[in-house]
Every structure is written in structure tokens, then in C-alpha cells.
Amino acid sequence: MMNAKPMIIAIASTIILAVAALPDSALAKSDMSDGAAIKIAAVKIHKGVGTVKKIKKRSGKIRLDHGPIKSIGWMGMVMTFDVENKKLLKGVKVGDKVSFGFYATDDGRHVITEIKRLK
Ligand SMILES: [Cu+2]
Known part of the structure; x- marks a missing residue:
């Protein structure tokens, strides 16, 4: 067998x-x-660029004013993202310009997997 x-x-x-x-x-x-x-x-990981409007470290959320993101069919807008890992919020503060990557979940959330300050 x-x-x-x-x-x-x-x-x-x-x-x-x-x-x-x-x-x-x-x-x-x-x-x-x-x-x-x-x-x-x-x-699918979508890539965007935006400005940090608000950070909620405890709940792992970040509000961004982002530019258009063609891969997901979005115009520019202000919206809140979840972060996959709260450590991602350590290197950024309100007012920073950032580039970021995220995926969309089946239940309508958008989860950031990477975020980087732009100079
Ligand atoms: Cu948006």
C-alpha cells in the first residue's frame, strides 16, 4: 500500500x-x-503614492490622501487603510509623502503590506 x-x-x-x-x-x-x-x-498588490493624514497605531490603520491607482481603477481620494503589520507604521508620520503597496480583501478592506517615505 x-x-x-x-x-x-x-x-x-x-x-x-x-x-x-x-x-x-x-x-x-x-x-x-x-x-x-x-x-x-x-x-494582487497595488502600488500607490500619497500623503499621510492620520495614523492609528493601536488599531493598525493609516489614512492617506492618495493619487490615482490605475491597477484597481481608483481616482485620487482620502481613505483609510489597514496595515498588515503595525510595525509598518513606525517609520511614518502625519504629513509624510509615501509610496505604498496594498491588497484588497473579499470583505472590502485594503491592507497595506509595504510603506516607504519619499523624500
Ligand atoms: Cu482610495
Whole structure:
């Protein structure tokens, strides 16, 4: 009889490597409980430039006045983003000009994965 477990693990690692190799994408979900369900999605990272209007360190939110972002069909606007990791808020303050990357979630949030001060 064949033991299927090593095979499943091998397939899962291959998928993770394939997703990691995609440009401009991030690993959103990886659920391998039981070895039965393998649910992995690559998400699109959109890039924008804007000015910091407000920072909420505790809740991990940042309000930006951003320019147009064609990849998601947006005009410029002022809006609040979530940050994937609160550490991202450490290097920025209100009034800073920043470039940033984010993805959109199924439940309507926009989550920043990278943010950089512009000089
Ligand atoms: Cu917007």
C-alpha cells in the first residue's frame, strides 16, 4: 500500500514555491489542516503614492490622501487603510509623502503590506 502523506506534502511545497515566485503577489491563505484541504491564493498588490493624514497605531490603520491607482481603477481620494503589520507604521508620520503597496480583501478592506517615505 502507498502512503499518500509524503506525496501531499510534496505537492503543497511545490504550490507554495510557485506562489512565492509570482511577482507582485503575496501568500494570503495557507490552510493545510488534515493534509486534506490546501487553500492558497495569490493576491494582487497595488502600488500607490500619497500623503499621510492620520495614523492609528493601536488599531493598525493609516489614512492617506492618495493619487490615482490605475491597477484597481481608483481616482485620487482620502481613505483609510489597514496595515498588515503595525510595525509598518513606525517609520511614518502625519504629513509624510509615501509610496505604498496594498491588497484588497473579499470583505472590502485594503491592507497595506509595504510603506516607504519619499523624500
Ligand atoms: Cu482610495
